[in-house]
Amino acid sequence: MSDRVWLMKSEPDVFSFTDLQTCGRTWWDGVRNYMARNYMMKDMKVGDWVLFYHSNAEPSGVAGLAIVTSAARPDESSFDKKSEYYDAKSTRENPRWQCVEVGFLNSLPRLVSLAEIKGNKRLAKMILLQNSRLSVQPVLPAEAREILRMAGVTGVEIGAHP
């Protein structure tokens, strides 16, 4: 059982947590940042929990709980000339970008806004607050527990199945 937690950002106008709830699972394609890619390729494992974060939103914040459903594989959108994420330097023989698949795990009683996160001393070291540009990032179990508590979640152990 995994007790590792990640935070992944998505603009809700593009793909929201409700969209994930509707479709069940999705490949996290379109990430074009090496640090974010490396976390997906090297560190994310099936069963890891994901805090689904709404960026560029009103309000921005942690909107729901997701889970890694498949380890990284080449990002198909990087091969697709019609995709806005197409990258001519990424080939099937030598894929430059990879992504994991993420599935819906649970809704939260309420969203935890960025303002609330900033206001909580226990969350001061979160990467979210140090580097606002990283869209895939690890979260410490204690930080994840705190955010779930703020969201009104009780009695849930990280990594436990819902």
Next chain:
DNA sequence: GCCAACGTTGGC
């Protein structure tokens, strides 16, 4: 819509 922060690109 503005713009600070940061990552990437490309000339040298």
Next chain:
DNA sequence: GCCAACGTTGGC
């Protein structure tokens, strides 16, 4: 390999 220019992210 440096670094200026440029593009993007994302909060406000």
